[in-house]
Amino acid sequence: MNQVKIDFERCKECGYCIHYCPKKVLVKGDKINKKGYFAAEVADPEGCIACGTCARVCPDVCISVYKDVE
Amino acid sequence: MKVVYEAPKINTGVPTTYCGGCGHGIINRLIAEVIDEMELKEKAVLLWPIGCSCVNVNTMDIDQLCCLHGRGPASGTGMKRANPDNLVIVYQGDGDMVSEGMAEIMHAAIRGEKFTVIFVNNAIYGMTGAQMAPTTLLGQNASTAPGGRQVINSGYPVKMAELLAELPGTVYSERVTVNTPANIIKAKKAIKKAFELQMKGEGMTFVEVLSMCPTGWSMSPVKACEWVDTNMTEIFPLGVVKDETEGLKQQEEAAK
Numbered sequence: 322m323n324q325v326k327i328d329f330e331r332c333k334e335c336g337y338c339i340h341y342c343p344k345k346v347l348v349k350g351d352k353i354n355k356k357g358y359f360a361a362e363v364a365d366p367e368g369c370i371a372c373g374t375c376a377r378v379c380p381d382v383c384i385s386v387y388k389d390v391e
Numbered sequence: 392m393k394v395v396y397e398a399p400k401i402n403t404g405v406p407t408t409y410c411g412g413c414g415h416g417i418i419n420r421l422i423a424e425v426i427d428e429m430e431l432k433e434k435a436v437l438l439w440p441i442g443c444s445c446v447n448v449n450t451m452d453i454d455q456l457c458c459l460h461g462r463g464p465a466s467g468t469g470m471k472r473a474n475p476d477n478l479v480i481v482y483q484g485d486g487d488m489v490s491e492g493m494a495e496i497m498h499a500a501i502r503g504e505k506f507t508v509i510f511v512n513n514a515i516y517g518m519t520g521a522q523m524a525p526t527t528l529l530g531q532n533a534s535t536a537p538g539g540r541q542v543i544n545s546g547y548p549v550k551m552a553e554l555l556a557e558l559p560g561t562v563y564s565e566r567v568t569v570n571t572p573a574n575i576i577k578a579k580k581a582i583k584k585a586f587e588l589q590m591k592g593e594g595m596t597f598v599e600v601l602s603m604c605p606t607g608w609s610m611s612p613v614k615a616c617e618w619v620d621t622n623m624t625e626i627f628p629l630g631v632v633k634d635e636t637e638g639l640k641q642q643e644e645a646a647k
């Protein structure tokens with residue numbers, strides 16, 4: 322399965338990844354990180370097509386994306 | 392597992408101090424990605440301005456210098472002339488460049504200094520509290536222009552990419568933005584092209600990046616991305632303003 326990882330403590334809740342994900346995989350989480358932000362979360366891991374868009378719009382370099390190549 | 396995206400190698404992992412959704416973060420990341428791709432870590436020198444960005448020297452593991460207000464192009468001149476093989480990146484905001492350091496950038500371009508300028512235009516003074524900048528749009532609110540900027544008091548927004556393109560010392564000038572995934576890809580291409588031209592020893596390369604300042608503009612980050620399209624690009628049109636590289640290629644051919 323493709324993998325998208327979000328660094329919980331780095332996220333500043335800008336919402337770009339959520340807004341621009343073509344598959345609506347990401348959502349605003351309900352947990353607050355140390356900086357006081359509701360960090361983005363992966364809500365639908367199966368839906369991820371590993372396009373990398375979320376990582377390319379993130380201003381805080383929170384996201385890494387891996388494609389399943391088996 | 393194939394890596395689709397991981398943080399640039401020259402990033403130290405230290406988080407930036409920018410507000411959530413700040414365009415600076417994206418632009419810094421693109422610069423780091425391009426330095427990685429071109430394998431220029433040992434040759435890159437990043438010259439920061441005064442503004443929100445300059446406190447982020449710890450985020451990248453390359454040589455850096457924090458310049459005085461607007462003086463980046465003067466420091467860049469020394470850096471590049473002393474070490475012409477280095478990749479010298481002069482990073483400036485609109486307050487820093489267009490009001491505090493207009494003389495420095497203009498004279499550096501007049502002299503055709505061979506470094507790259509990344510000009511971050513967010514049409515406001517971010518760091519000091521949303522004061523009007525020379526690039527603030529007509530009618531745009533700023534803490535020093537309540538009710539919006541007016542021509543009668545403050546004149547017109549300055550179009551740097553066009554202004555510098557007028558000078559023979561500038562070989563490449565393009566305006567890009569980072570408000571959508573597609574525009575971010577184009578912005579990265581422009582930055583890479585500027586760096587490549589610099590490494591070939593061409594003249595000044597100038598990339599203006601329209602950038603979101605959700606805090607200074609008093610709007611959500613996603614709204615700020617829309618605002619770039621609905622308000623900024625009309626005054627600051629996107630695209631290549633000047634590209635002398637085709638001409639330069641022909642000269643090279645002729646010299647052979």
Ligand code: SF4
Binds near residue numbers: 325343369370386
């Ligand atoms: S890689 Fe693409 S599909 Fe997967 S979460 Fe990111 S933007 Fe969405």
Ligand code: SF4
Binds near residue numbers: 327333360378379
């Ligand atoms: S783009 Fe980055 S900082 Fe913004 S919400 Fe997503 S993970 Fe957080």
Ligand code: SF4
Binds near residue numbers: 410604606
């Ligand atoms: S004030 Fe504006 S430019 Fe400065 S960090 Fe915040 S969003 Fe970015």
